[in-house]
Amino acid sequence: MSRQAESYASASDELLMAWSGEGDPEAFSHIVSRYSQFVVRVAARTLGSVDMAEEISQDIFIKLWKNADSYTSDRSKFSTWLYRIVVNACIDIARKRKCEALPEAFDLIDESENPEETVSRKELESMLAVAVDRIPVQQREAITLVYGEERTGTEAARLMGLSRKKVERLLSSGRSRLRKEMLGMRSKWNPRSS
Known part of the structure; x- marks a missing residue:
């Protein structure tokens, strides 16, 4: 895997995920850089808590790294696929969480x-x-x-x-x-x- 820094920076999300699926941590670090704010923002708005969103974003990226080879670009655009993962993770948390009376x-x-x-x-x-x-x-x-x-x-x-x-x-x-x-x-x- 002798990829240049420029190739990572200019690679599409789909290509970075393919490389990540091959075990390339540098490719995955570019995915994290591109999408960490997006994941936290979507999770925070879905859960209503920035703290919970930051926690869940770490879990999401760990799972994403472990299962990077499961992404296939022919099924959906990467950002759409990631959005669904974030929302599903938030739904799971919301189901487990009890509604608080007051913040x-x-x-x-x-x-x-x-x-x-x-x-x-x-x-x-x-x-x-x-x-x-x-x-x-x-x-x-x-x-x-x-x-x-x-x-x-x-x-x-x-x-x-x-x-x-x-x-x-x-x-x-x-x-x-x-x-x-x-x-x-x-x-x-x-x-x-x-």
Whole structure:
């Protein structure tokens, strides 16, 4: 394996994965460099926690290295394949994780802001995180891609392996479900409402 540094830098993801599958750690380090932020970003938006996303990203890359030879470029583009791996890993974690009533930082108030606005913003963020955890996985995935990752409907459809119309329906039903979840939690969540 006498590959030049330039060949690694200019190689496609698919070629780097082929080399990784042959046991080339340098090729895999380029994959990690290219995609580590992407993996953390997708996991953080799916799980609602940067800390958990960073932990899971390490596990994902370890598994990816061990199973690099299982990737075949004729089935899908590498980024699509990796996205599915990240989402599936997050789904597994979400199934195991119990829903927390409130995040740890909920009671913290930023002294530089109006306390009423800070609490309201934090309440809203907490409610949204819980609501997103409660919607069906495909709706959560579509919402994460379009609103969190700022992908187009067409890109989201490609990444999810669905038609654009199906993604539009998932977004519509996901927004509706989120709205209902948020309204249902609002009176229970807001201590000033009692």
